[in-house]
Amino acid sequence: MKQIAWFMLGCASVIVLAVVVCAEAFPVSEAAWSDAQWEQRCKDVRTSYNPTARLRTDALTLKPDDPRFVDFLFWVWANKLIEHQVERVGGSDWNGPTNGVIFHWAPGSRWETHTVVPFEHAIHHIADEHQWRDTMFKDFFERFGPVRGVGIRERLSVDQPPTWVQFLEHIGGPESPYYRYVFHQESAIDPDRRVVTLVGGQGVVFEYSYERYLKEIREVLTDCKAYQFFELYDRYGKGFASKAGWAGQPLPKR
Incomplete structure (x- = not known):
């Protein structure tokens, strides 16, 4: 089924050992719903958020x-909707776009998707947001000189080694020990401070x-x-x- 779906996207396909390689399609798990499937499921949903119009x-919004x-x-x-991993440029184990950095979101879920x-x-x-430092990736940076305990922005370049492409290959390649390990996930939500x-x-x-x-x-x-959030909110309050x-x-005693 996956081979048929990729072929229908109109991508140039090459069959190698019964695997379709597509340079345009983003590979996702069988759990993921397509945009058409989402639209089919939500088109008739009416909630207090959208009492008269389609979502x-x-x-x-x-x-x-x-x-x-x-x-x-x-x-x-x-x-776990915003859990994501950064893939190497061109995709990890697939032929993807090279005009940006690929983010793989919500892996294994119905919401699974990629963005560039x-x-x-x-x-x-x-x-800057993760504040990664070269000391956190010694196995990569030691190949280019001593680890200095500085942010990776100071160590990486667009065109001179070590480059950002090389670094993304190191952390986002399919064999990398960092591939899923370094992606971030929520640990607390503070409504009073309005921060996550x-x-x-x-x-x-x-x-x-x-x-x-x-x-x-x-x-x-x-x-x-x-749409399922809006339905649950109306059902339970x-x-x-x-x-x-x-x-x-x-609840557990403290």
Whole structure:
């Protein structure tokens, strides 16, 4: 079925040992739903968020000032929607685009997808937001001289070794021990401060504002792809995802 789906995308295909290699299609697991499948599932959904119109399939319109928003963040976290890994340029184990850095989102889920972001955006994300340092990747940087304990932005170049492409190959290649290990995931949501705390491999901890976190969510979700959240919110009410023990279930003693 996967071979047929890729062929129908109109990509140039080469069959090698019964595997279709496509330079255009983003490979995803069988769990992932296509845009057409999402649209089919959400087209007749009406909730308090969209009582008279279809949910948008091209954008996520929920905003931080909406009373649903905190529950929405916890729902996103519970579904692991923004967990992602950075792939090497050109894709890990597939022939992908080389005009940016590939982000692989929500692997193994119905929301699984890829996006390609400009190099400068990706560099800011992993160098400045994650605050990666050369000491965290000694096996790579020691090939180019002593480890200095500085940020990777100071060590990497676009055209002179060690390059960003070489580094992304090292951490994003299919055999890399960092491939999934370094991707970040939520560890806490603080509604009072309006921040989300995230952790990643190699001891990384950082915070996103609600607005910054929402930018990542929009890489994966549209209103349509969040239709089950809107249904659950209407069914159970405010706090259904964010308030521990709301149904009367016992909580661990502290």
